[in-house]
Amino acid sequence: MGDYILLAVSCILVNNILLAQYLGNCPFLGTSKKMETAVGMAMAVIFVLVLAGAITWVTDTYLLKKFGLEYLRTIAFILVIASLVQFVEMFLKKSIPALYAGLGIFLPLITTNCAVMGACLINIKEEYTFIQTLVSSFSYAVGFGLALILFAGVRERVLIARVPKPLQDTSIALVVAGMIALAFYAFKGMA
Amino acid sequence: MSEAVLIMLALGGVCGAVLSIASKVFYVYEDPRIAEIEYYTAGANCGGCGYAGCSAAAVAIVNGKASPNVCVVGDAESSAAIAEIMGLDTGSVEPAISYNDCKGGDRKEEKFSYIGVATCKAASSLYSGNNICDIGCIGMGDCVKACNFDAIKIGEDSFPVIDQNKCVGCSACVKACPKNILSVKTMSERLLEFNSTNGKLAPCRQTCPAEINIPKYISQIKKGDYQGAVNTIRERNPLLLSCGRVCPHPCETYCRRGIVDDPVSINQLKRFAADYEMNSGKHIPIPCAPDTGKKVAVIGGGPAGLSCAYFLRRLGHSVTIFEAMPKLGGIIRYGIPEYRLPKKVLDWEIEGIINLGIEVRIDTKLGRDFDLQSLFASDFKAMFLGIGAWNDYKLGIEGENLKGSWKGIDFLSSVANGRQINIEGKKAAVVGGGNSAIDCVRTLVRKGAKEVYIVYRRTRKEMPANKVEIVAAEHEGIKFVFLAAPTKVIGNEKGDVTHLEYLKMKLGEPDASGRRRPVPIEGSETTLEIDILITAIGQSPDISFMDKDTGLKELKTTRWKTIDNDPLILQANLPYIFTAGDCATGPSLVVDAIGGGRRAARSIHLYITSEAEEEEENKINKIQPVENALYKKHIPESIFESLEGIVKKSRVAMPELPVEERIKTMDEVDLVISEKEALDEADRCLDCCRLCYNKETTSA
Numbered sequence: 001m002g003d004y005i006l007l008a009v010s011c012i013l014v015n016n017i018l019l020a021q022y023l024g025n026c027p028f029l030g031t032s033k034k035m036e037t038a039v040g041m042a043m044a045v046i047f048v049l050v051l052a053g054a055i056t057w058v059t060d061t062y063l064l065k066k067f068g069l070e071y072l073r074t075i076a077f078i079l080v081i082a083s084l085v086q087f088v089e090m091f092l093k094k095s096i097p098a099l100y101a102g103l104g105i106f107l108p109l110i111t112t113n114c115a116v117m118g119a120c121l122i123n124i125k126e127e128y129t130f131i132q133t134l135v136s137s138f139s140y141a142v143g144f145g146l147a148l149i150l151f152a153g154v155r156e157r158v159l160i161a162r163v164p165k166p167l168q169d170t171s172i173a174l175v176v177a178g179m180i181a182l183a184f185y186a187f188k189g190m191a
Numbered sequence: 192m193s194e195a196v197l198i199m200l201a202l203g204g205v206c207g208a209v210l211s212i213a214s215k216v217f218y219v220y221e222d223p224r225i226a227e228i229e230y231y232t233a234g235a236n237c238g239g240c241g242y243a244g245c246s247a248a249a250v251a252i253v254n255g256k257a258s259p260n261v262c263v264v265g266d267a268e269s270s271a272a273i274a275e276i277m278g279l280d281t282g283s284v285e286p287a288i289s290y291n292d293c294k295g296g297d298r299k300e301e302k303f304s305y306i307g308v309a310t311c312k313a314a315s316s317l318y319s320g321n322n323i324c325d326i327g328c329i330g331m332g333d334c335v336k337a338c339n340f341d342a343i344k345i346g347e348d349s350f351p352v353i354d355q356n357k358c359v360g361c362s363a364c365v366k367a368c369p370k371n372i373l374s375v376k377t378m379s380e381r382l383l384e385f386n387s388t389n390g391k392l393a394p395c396r397q398t399c400p401a402e403i404n405i406p407k408y409i410s411q412i413k414k415g416d417y418q419g420a421v422n423t424i425r426e427r428n429p430l431l432l433s434c435g436r437v438c439p440h441p442c443e444t445y446c447r448r449g450i451v452d453d454p455v456s457i458n459q460l461k462r463f464a465a466d467y468e469m470n471s472g473k474h475i476p477i478p479c480a481p482d483t484g485k486k487v488a489v490i491g492g493g494p495a496g497l498s499c500a501y502f503l504r505r506l507g508h509s510v511t512i513f514e515a516m517p518k519l520g521g522i523i524r525y526g527i528p529e530y531r532l533p534k535k536v537l538d539w540e541i542e543g544i545i546n547l548g549i550e551v552r553i554d555t556k557l558g559r560d561f562d563l564q565s566l567f568a569s570d571f572k573a574m575f576l577g578i579g580a581w582n583d584y585k586l587g588i589e590g591e592n593l594k595g596s597w598k599g600i601d602f603l604s605s606v607a608n609g610r611q612i613n614i615e616g617k618k619a620a621v622v623g624g625g626n627s628a629i630d631c632v633r634t635l636v637r638k639g640a641k642e643v644y645i646v647y648r649r650t651r652k653e654m655p656a657n658k659v660e661i662v663a664a665e666h667e668g669i670k671f672v673f674l675a676a677p678t679k680v681i682g683n684e685k686g687d688v689t690h691l692e693y694l695k696m697k698l699g700e701p702d703a704s705g706r707r708r709p710v711p712i713e714g715s716e717t718t719l720e721i722d723i724l725i726t727a728i729g730q731s732p733d734i735s736f737m738d739k740d741t742g743l744k745e746l747k748t749t750r751w752k753t754i755d756n757d758p759l760i761l762q763a764n765l766p767y768i769f770t771a772g773d774c775a776t777g778p779s780l781v782v783d784a785i786g787g788g789r790r791a792a793r794s795i796h797l798y799i800t801s802e803a804e805e806e807e808e809n810k811i812n813k814i815q816p817v818e819n820a821l822y823k824k825h826i827p828e829s830i831f832e833s834l835e836g837i838v839k840k841s842r843v844a845m846p847e848l849p850v851e852e853r854i855k856t857m858d859e860v861d862l863v864i865s866e867k868e869a870l871d872e873a874d875r876c877l878d879c880c881r882l883c884y885n886k887e888t889t890s891a
């Protein structure tokens with residue numbers, strides 16, 4: 001149990017997918033202008049990443065490794081994840097319309113997201129078990145959500161702050177992202 | 192290698208198969224219109240409409256959450272195409288445009304000097320901004336940054352100016368503005384707008400019963416945009432020629448300039464603009480919303496009925512006016528004499544309203560020629576009662592029915608109808624102190640009466656008639672008999688009136704109306720030799736149709752015989768009947784009737800447009816009164832005690848026909864001011880808003 005908690009903490013804070021691994025920066029900048037959107041995106045990522053982690057682990061273990069085709073990992077994962085998201089979208093629309101209404105518009109944005117892809121590849125590289133994969137995927141997603149929501153909060157404040165003209169909007173957002181990343185760097189000391 | 196290819200093909204095949212099966216299993220019916228509509232949207236996923244992408248917008252349109260013109264990039268053509276797919280009445284594709292009502296800018300006063308972040312949002316978060324005016328524009332231009340179409344900029348006076356040609360009505364500026372300065376509205380929405388307690392309203396605008404945007408039309412006159420001024424007035428008042436002549440302009444009483452010197456001659460400027468249009472000989476085209484096909488009956492073609500019909504027509508409804516008299520106009524045709532409002536002016540004005548496509552049935556009286564059942568049978572969804580107040584009160588004294596004795600309205604309408612009445616050389620007395628009494632005496636003078644008396648039981652100070660009218664009557668040689676209460680009409684053996692006997696009065700304690708109550712002096716009977724007696728002591732609505740089987744037996748009336756209604760939405764106790772004007776308020780101003788007509792039009796519009804979705808019971812609750820409505824009250828903070836920075840400059844005089852000339856004919860007495868005078872007068876206007884105003888306007 002302790003191992004899983006350690007894994008979770010390391011995935012959420014120490015190896016934060018956004019701020020330590022620098023993956024998934026497009027939605028990080030694109031959906032962080034408003035807190036509302038950021039929260040929706042965070043939830044969608046958690047949902048998709050857990051599913052994607054599971055399916056890629058299964059694909060890798062029972063298909064690629066068996067046939068010794070590890071070198072096809074990236075392309076196979078893209079195919080599997082994209083199909084999965086499409087499938088989930090259809091499933092939600094039919095079966096859980098309420099959830100679809102909340103996450104629906106974000107799902108297509110995540111289909112080819114590097115954070116999702118990256119987390120899945122890390123899971124394989126670290127040779128996690130299935131349970132470990134689930135925990136780490138969930139934790140990476142939570143880390144993503146945490147960073148995104150923190151960042152959205154800061155950006156909402158920056159909006160009413162005095163920013164020099166050349167630094168306005170995306171520029172100041174990148175500067176802020178860098179500073180938050182530096183702050184997260186401190187978690188490295190924990191490891 | 193071939194292994195890898197096969198595996199990948201297999202994986203792809205499995206994924207494809209799963210997805211295609213899933214698309215069957217999890218098939219959700221999606222309105223085919225969504226795809227069609229998406230085709231007509233720009234496809235740029237720009238988010239300008241406020242939805243996440245074009246398909247989300249298409250879904251919102253199909254669900255009725257967005258209007259067909261939601262796409263900010265699409266043009267009118269695509270909106271029309273979308274509306275057609277939706278099978279909507281094209282009424283909903285009226286273009287919406289952003290408006291700014293605040294002219295604070297450089298002239299506004301500040302609570303404190305703000306040197307923080309230069310955005311309105313930040314400034315307003317500190318004590319809701321640095322303006323003295325809580326509702327005013329902060330002027331840092333958040334709206335300018337929000338606009339994707341370069342349609343808005345901070346003008347030279349430091350408040351936002353909108354380029355109406357570039358504006359697409361996307362509402363981005365509205366969302367960006369922390370002060371609700373900007374509003375995006377279609378024409379229909381503007382026509383249905385009412386003064387509210389948090390409005391940017393000058394005192395004159397708060398006072399006008401028709402809620403005309405007075406500062407706006409005056410500033411348009413100032414710029415020489417007379418046509419624009421006419422259009423501005425027409426958004427609130429369709430009878431501008433008539434009002435420009437007969438309105439007692441309550442607005443001028445509250446004119447801020449009046450604190451320093453004289454109020455701006457608002458009504459003469461209105462008349463100037465209105466006459467400009469008439470003298471050009473061409474009606475300025477009035478836009479109407481596309482037809483909705485809903486029918487409304489307007490009963491009574493007086494000012495209230497005409498106003499209601501006009502606004503309903505502009506909102507796209509099919510309106511029919513039922514008028515009991517041979518011509519439209521009601522009391523302003525039959526009660527206001529030719530010398531105040533020439534019939535040819537009135538005809539021209541009414542022609543312009545009828546030309547919008549309003550059907551008119553003249554000589555058609557409720558209870559005689561039609562009733563409620565026949566209206567319902569003809570598919571009328573709602574009706575407006577604007578039948579006025581045409582029953583003169585009786586004096587209730589002996590001899591009142593002798594020959595030569597008239598009722599005020601009967602007399603005035605007989606003259607208006609061109610009936611020959613022998614007045615030449617006669618002596619006449621008019622009982623009453625209101626405007627119709629004055630109208631009667633001034634008409635009598637013009638028709639050749641030798642001596643004309645006005646008999647009133649209080650004094651000149653208490654007369655309810657307009658002061659200018661009283662002065663004009665004095666100039667024309669009317670003899671005023673004050674503090675006199677008629678007691679008896681004396682006739683000769685032929686039954687003709689010969690004398691009026693009255694009791695002298697003195698003023699006692701003030702009564703409920705605040706006027707001092709006249710008390711009779713015992714034994715002071717006096718007689719006045721007369722040939723004609725006219726009673727003009729007030730009127731009540733003619734509700735004789737209630738006695739007949741018109742289906743209106745249930746209609747509630749008050750003890751003044753006016754029709755009872757909800758004062759906020761003007762709906763009578765029968766939900767499909769709405770009422771305004773004299774028949775609802777008792778005798779009042781023309782401009783009150785016009786304002787009431789528009790208020791009723793709003794309620795009727797809400798009533799008939801909500802009909803499709805709602806059940807009968809819900810529909811009654813459906814009409815919401817205007818939010819935070821001002822209802823003729825004033826905003827206390829906007830009424831000043833004193834005023835600074837104004838250079839005194841006197842008001843333009845009313846040009847009028849000389850007395851000797853005018854008492855011989857029924858020609859119009861008051862004349863229109865010249866263009867130069869109009870521009871001078873318009874320049875006196877301080878262009879006030881709620882709190883701020885232009886200082887030293889006259890120095891130039």
